[in-house]
Amino acid sequence: EKLWPDLSPEAAERDFKVALNTLYRVLEPAREARTPSAFVVRDGSHYGLRPGADLWLDADQFEQRVAHGQRRMELDEEAGLALLREALALYRGSYLAEYPYEEWCSLERERLLTLFLRSADRVAQALADRGRWQEVIAVCQSILAADDCWEGAYRLTMVAYAELGNRTQAVRTYGQCVDRLRAELGVPPSAGTVAVYERVRFDR
Numbered sequence: 001e002k003l004w005p006d007l008s009p010e011a012a013e014r015d016f017k018v019a020l021n022t023l024y025r026v027l028e029p030a031r032e033a034r035t036p037s038a039f040v041v042r043d044g045s046h047y048g049l050r051p052g053a054d055l056w057l058d059a060d061q062f063e064q065r066v067a068h069g070q071r072r073m074e075l076d077e078e079a080g081l082a083l084l085r086e087a088l089a090l091y092r093g094s095y096l097a098e099y100p101y102e103e104w105c106s107l108e109r110e111r112l113l114t115l116f117l118r119s120a121d122r123v124a125q126a127l128a129d130r131g132r133w134q135e136v137i138a139v140c141q142s143i144l145a146a147d148d149c150w151e152g153a154y155r156l157t158m159v160a161y162a163e164l165g166n167r168t169q170a171v172r173t174y175g176q177c178v179d180r181l182r183a184e185l186g187v188p189p190s191a192g193t194v195a196v197y198e199r200v201r202f203d204r
Contacts, residue, residue: 002104020047059112062090066119077126084123088142091116117147124156133160148180151189155196162200170200 003019004012020040024031027039041050049055065087073080094100095109124139137160143153154177161170174189174197181187189197 058090058092059095059108062087062112063115065090066115069119070122073122073126081123081126084119088116088120088123088139091146093146113146117143117150120146121150121152124153128156128159131163133163136160149184151177151181151193154189155193158196158200162203167200171197174201 001012004015007015024037024040028037031037037050039050039053039055041048065083069080069083069087071080072083091112095112096102096105099105120139120143124136124143127136127139136156140153140157140160143150144157154173157173158170161167161173174193177189177193181189
């Protein structure tokens with residue numbers, strides 16, 4: 001019904017079988033007919049990915065590396081930071097972005113986005129603690145590309161530019177924050193963001 005909503009059940013089942021056989025040929029061109037697939041498992045009328053199949057999924061690897069990196073941060077912060085940065089590099093934008101309005105993937109898209117934003121925020125803060133300001137800016141830019149209302153990224157970017165001696169860009173970053181929050185949410189910056197702005201604006 002999802003794939004062929006305009007067809008009768010009989011016609012849809014026929015087209016499903018054609019698509020399934022095409023999938024088998026693409027995935028395993030050397031597989032003999034009627035032998036089990038290494039990737040697709042069937043249970044009655046249900047089909048799915050075979051548990052333990054030799055697959056590499058960027059979303060799965062992203063989530064695993066975030067979890068590993070967070071655990072590692074408790075024991076060896078530098079090693080954990082490296083793992084989290086590897087995880088962030090796997091995030092290439094919205095999950096299944098080609099289906100922006102489909103409800104079946106929207107929850108997973110939001111979950112992975114939130115995981116990315118929180119992990120990137122932690123990485124940016126850890127880099128700031130080490131004074132690696134250019135890297136802070138790069139990570140914050142990736143955060144704002146995913147969510148341009150993430151105030152923590154604006155705050156760290158302002159601090160980074162100020163530390164690098166570019167107070168003009170720090171002030172410009174605050175203006176961008178004000179504009180985006182007003183346009184997207186209809187709210188002003190938080191007191192914490194204003195305080196950072198005042199500090200980087202007047203600190204000499």
